[in-house]
Amino acid sequence: MTTAVTTAGHGTGPAAVTASGGEKRWPGREPLVLGVRHHGPGSARAVRAALDAAMPRAVLIEGPPEGDTLLPLAADPAMVPPVALLAHAVDDPGRAAFWPMAAFSPEWVAIRWAQGHDVPVRFIDLPAAHSLAAAADPTWGDDEDEAHPGGDDEAASLRIDPLAVLAETAGYDDPERWWEDVVEHRGESGGAAQVDPLASFAVVGEAMAALREEYGHGGRDRDLVREAYMRVQLRATRREFGHEVAVVCGAWHVPALTAKSTVTADRALLKGLPKVRTETTWVPWTHRRLARRTGYGAGIDSPGWYAHLFGATDRPVERWMTKVAGLLRDEDRFVSSAHVIEAVRLAGTLAAMRGRPLAGLGETTDAVRAVMCEGSDVPLELVRDRLVIGDVLGEVPDSAPAVPLQRDLARLQRGLRLKPELLERELELDLRKQTDAARSRLLHRLRLLGVDWGAPAAGRGSSGTFRETWRLRWEPELFVKVAEAGVWGTTVLGAATARAESDAASATALADVTTLAERCLLAELPDALPVVMKALADRAALDADVGHLAQALPALARSLRYGDVRATGTAALGEVATGLAERICVGLPPACTGLDTDGAVEMRGHLDGVHTAIGLLAGSDELSARWTEVLRKLAVRDSVPGVIRGRAARLLLDEGRLDEDEAARLMSLALSPGTPPADAAAWIEGFVGGTAGGGMLLVHDERLLGLVDAWLTSVPPDAFTDVLPLLRRTFSAYEPGVRRTLGELVRRGPAASGTVPAAGEPGAPGFGAGIDEARADAVLPVLRLILEGDRV
Incomplete structure (x- = not known):
């Protein structure tokens, strides 16, 4: 899925001018282009200061123009970042793209600033209608927004990371550490940046211009098209508002937006782009999904740490150590205030020894390991996971656009008190209780639709059919799954019913139909069950393979069992199951002769499944007696492989029949x-x-x-x-x-x-x-x- 761009630094075309005494000044007669690093708290603070100083008449932001109509929702108090713009193709919801924003993202800060100052704000990147249509086109070029594991090595070698190049030029071996020193700690350490909020944009803008002069477009073929569209939008905005326009974009794009280019050349690059119909909305996002380790192209190593730096108004190291101490105490580790004081001192000492303006993440991590974790990396991994990366799930107001299926799901979640949560949790359900039974139905229906919010798990309590255990975890990608499932219906019940009927019609294997019947019973889809039962009867009548019959019977037996628990009529299902069992009793002994080793092991598994299934079939004394005779034949017949003969003897012994x-x-x-x-x-x-x-x-x-x-x-x-x-x-x-x-x-x-x-x-x-x-x-x-x- 497409996400925002990974770039580094700041930049601007015109020379920066100091804004003092709150007086509005504008540098020259050109737009103010503020190059940023996406999801950089230093960039976010600098953008806010620059906008306060320049007071533009309009703000343009790198992002899909389809999101313009959704920008007013950013001012809603119910909108809590991290959030993301989600765009998907109407005819193919699985083709989707995200544009994430955190509280410390410069784009989000610019949006909120514009809304707070009643200034028009717009997105100017290439429309999602074009980028989604061209995503599957190999001639479209590699996009730095996406992770390409196993892609073209030669193309990958041509793409450069501007942040890494600048860090290496400055003598740093770690781009993140260089970024902290020159940007994140600039406000805390004092200096010219506090006097001139625009100066740093000019400096890094010049660096980006030098990099692009050296590397061209850096192996990012799509940038040429995207930047052409941005220039077109920038010209249109200037005609409307004049030159007092601020542009917030990735620093890599600054030289392209400030360079001279003709309208004819830009429109030629945009000619003939493919296009699809799209829908766009806001969805909750997570700090974990902003992390680079998840494969997100614009990811950062430490979203939780960056959120702390952006939110801490003073003494960031001291406040961070306090957070760490609180987390370790919650995990029953002994951490006192003396540990916090000593960790702060050690972090400061390490920063001084390493020549850094303030203690960064590396120094705080080393101090936490030495003082609070007693040199162990085990509790330190907990700190990295919970704080450095973080488990924060954003919120989106109910007024945000959504497909009807998503609205129905949200209504059911509220009614059943099942709030989507980022952290995995275990949910124990007692199906004798009305609320728990309704929760079970919802989770099973979602699984049938491919929305795997919950996964069945082995419970710690009873193994009876009245209890279920689920592991729940909501991931942002599930919004795409819900949009995909929306083609089946506008409600969860209707969509699950339609999906089950379609799957029954398209299933070719008998075991697939029996599994579907079981899932319909678990999800309580009474309208779909007759269709599934007809398909089951048809497949069972035509399938003469004993292995297939044996593979299908256990699911039918479980379905009958669950049907009794959930008060669902299963008479027709019982007839089919009994018929399958009788056919298995007739055909299994001949099918077990002449098997090779692999076939014998597979048939042993079928033998176990059929034995368990026949034990679950109620009122089947005659069938049980027939099955016992089958096992006796298998146990003594020399032509049957030893693994099957041994298993048959063991099953008879366990049942008291031997x-x-x-x-x-x-x-x-x-x-x-x-x-x-x-x-x-x-x-x-x-x-x-x-x-x-x-x-x-x-x-x-x-x-x-x-x-x-x-x-x-x-x-x-x-x-x-x-x-x-x-x-x-x-x-x-x-x-x-x-x-x-x-x-x-x-x-x-x-x-x-x-x-x-x-x-x-x-x-x-x-x-x-x-x-x-x-x-x-x-x-x-x-x-x-x-x-x-x-x-x-």
């Missing part, structure tokens, strides 16, 4: 000397690997452990290397405590004879010789309270 003696017999057959070691290892993986409790089964049944141990020690050395990866995959999934107990049992020597320890005989390590029934019964009342309190 006694322990029979399980031991099947294991003995699978691990007999006549079985190839690789097949035996696969059987073990299926029996005790992958499922929860596989290790505990071996811990509590020493006969099975003895069989595994005896087989393992009998594997020939030349075959052991082949089966080792499979065995490691099986046993490495166990918890550390289970692996340790198994090791102790093997070292002690399990009872391979098949007998269990009798009363008085030693049992497994950590366990008594026998069962103390009185003590075991004592836990039953507590267990009953837990289960009844969490019953679904």
